[in-house]
Amino acid sequence: MTFRLKEAEWKELRNEAISLSQESRKLELVAVAGTGGVYAWLATNNLGNLQSAAWFIPVLFSLAGSLRAWAINKNIGVISKYLLTVESELSDNEGWEAFFKPRRGHLFGSAVTFWILFILITFTVPIAVISCAEQAKIETQRICPELE
Numbered sequence: 760m761t762f763r764l765k766e767a768e769w770k771e772l773r774n775e776a777i778s779l780s781q782e783s784r785k786l787e788l789v790a791v792a793g794t795g796g797v798y799a800w801l802a803t804n805n806l807g808n809l810q811s812a813a814w815f816i817p818v819l820f821s822l823a824g825s826l827r828a829w830a831i832n833k834n835i836g837v838i839s840k841y842l843l844t845v846e847s848e849l850s851d852n853e854g855w856e857a858f859f860k861p862r863r864g865h866l867f868g869s870a871v872t873f874w875i876l877f878i879l880i881t882f883t884v885p886i887a888v889i890s891c892a893e894q895a896k897i898e899t900q901r902i903c904p905e906l907e
Contacts, residue, residue, distance in 0.1 A: 769845045776838045783831045787873060790824040793817070794881060811892075814885030821881040825874040832870060 794817035806813050 765845055772838050772842055776835050779831050779835050786824055790820045793820050811889050814888055817881040821878040
């Protein structure tokens with residue numbers, strides 16, 4: 760491959776990696792905002808028998824989002840590995856990918872930490888809310904038995 764073609768390919772793939780990285784951050788934001796919206800709506804509306812189950816809807820956001828984030832990260836990794844080989848041909852391992860390679864684990868680790876915490880939170884919140892609601896119902900029945 761000619762130098763010019765390799766350089767053009769490198770630029771295009773680098774832009775794609777940047778775009779995927781931005782998509783990953785947007786995915787985190789949308790997942791958190793969607794979860795907050797669902798929790799806010801559930802806190803102010805009553806779905807009757809479905810109320811308890813509805814609190815688990817954000818779990819789907821966290822699981823689906825984490826799978827998508829994993830796929831994005833894998834794609835970025837493939838691009839990065841290829842760009843590293845192109846950089847070694849073009850500049851004796853002095854490019855951005857060569858510089859960033861030892862640091863990539865920190866970025867990946869922060870994304871993994873975010874999604875693990877988010878999954879744990881979306882599992883914990885409904886359990887806590889349902890438990891508090893049941894406890895409040897029991898307490899209300901104890902204090903005001905005529906309300907049954």
